[in-house]
Amino acid sequence: MTVTAIAYADLVGAPAQDVRAAIRAEAYQGHTSGLAAGKLQCNLAILPERYALDFLRFCQRNPKPCPIVGVSDSGDPFLPTLGHDIDIRSDVSKYRVFRDGNLSDEVTDITNVWTGDMVTVALGCSFTFENALLRNGIPVRHIETGKNVPMFRSNIDLVRAGPFSGKMVVTMRPIPAALVDQATRISGQYPQAHGAPIATGDPAQIGIADLSQPDWGEAVEIKPGEVPVYWACGVTPQNVLLAANLPLCITHSPGHMLISDVAEDAETTILKTA
């Protein structure tokens, strides 16, 4: 079968279901930032059922980095509470497959990896509150400059559940000092998307040695009059899953999120299912 590639620019402004259809058809394999504006995008963790209860407990105990927005039935690839006809085996543009704690493959479809005991856990993503910051006139440096957000391993202990534990990963965004309170209030309105900041100011207070050396993503400039502001990051659960050395788990590739049909500002992340 020949698939005609669709460019990112052609998907900007398209409805969520059209973007997922392009991804399912393998016509689009890029990142999802800026696509399906206004719809919740999700981090993904797909893991064997026998680890799912502990993983849900872990997420419940660490709601800032790991806000649960959807959970599938065991072995069921569909996620009806997050969207119409979402097939998690094909509707994400890029996946990472981990075996025994090591990256095994990066693929655009996991139909061949899916097993009858897999559980999908969808977690909220920072795109939601970044969009809200931008709508309210608060600059977001890495978006302005076309970079990936800088991410840092902090010294903040996560609350353990079963094999899942570790330190919180945080993102950093420089915010003009006069706008920090507003940025805190706005992001705090999105508990399903990491909520209010974890910390502001001195990186040493949360164990970050050098803001110019992020552990993931790219460094951004902090201009005079700006304060570094730290939010809990969706890379946290990926790290925790890796460290737990599961025989098999699957995540999205960074930036290649699941696009849901749930409105970003909905009171809950559960689509009204008829």
Place this chain on the structure above:
Amino acid sequence: MTVTAIAYADLVGAPAQDVRAAIRAEAYQGHTSGLAAGKLQCNLAILPERYALDFLRFCQRNPKPCPIVGVSDSGDPFLPTLGHDIDIRSDVSKYRVFRDGNLSDEVTDITNVWTGDMVTVALGCSFTFENALLRNGIPVRHIETGKNVPMFRSNIDLVRAGPFSGKMVVTMRPIPAALVDQATRISGQYPQAHGAPIATGDPAQIGIADLSQPDWGEAVEIKPGEVPVYWACGVTPQNVLLAANLPLCITHSPGHMLISDVAEDAETTILKTA
């Protein structure tokens, strides 16, 4: 051992830990409404581990009636994310024990019923948003009149997970028409406590035939100029658990909630654990 009974009035204004200590000592066996003001109180579901994953999925899919605020490790009676030294076997003033879908016992301690595979799920409770309504000058009729809140079985389908399904139970509070928007906004700030109303006005729209005939609790007067306002109710999960005919499950008795050390207005329900 002789226990000196403590009266409700003597516990009003006492810290949460003192109230729990009185309950643990069996010196107080009454309801918890109005106690440990400002602290989150919780509905309880304690069930065998093999049902816990489905029950957590059920709660995640029905966040308005079933807002998850704490989950124990399997077989561990403590809940460190909700409070200091909470022993769920003794720190609730009255429990209901259900076997095969029938009420088996109402007891003040479940140490003898507890087994090594039990999981405790704590869910938010309407006390939180009622306190917020009262603080903001919005009257709450059943509290004014010393009654139990009227509860009704609605026709709103819950989203199924495994053996758990059914219809949503709602509470009704008459609110002056001019204050309905404010009541909606205030309660919406407490997603961990049922959030904004499910419906307002005509009870027939959600399948309620007669507001003077509640299915649980007591009827309250709706005065001229007031609108009936309906919120998702914490009795919903108890009903759903009963209907699932589990061999064993334990809940609190109505009104006899778990008192946590988490502030009602905290951003998350996870106590900072050192």
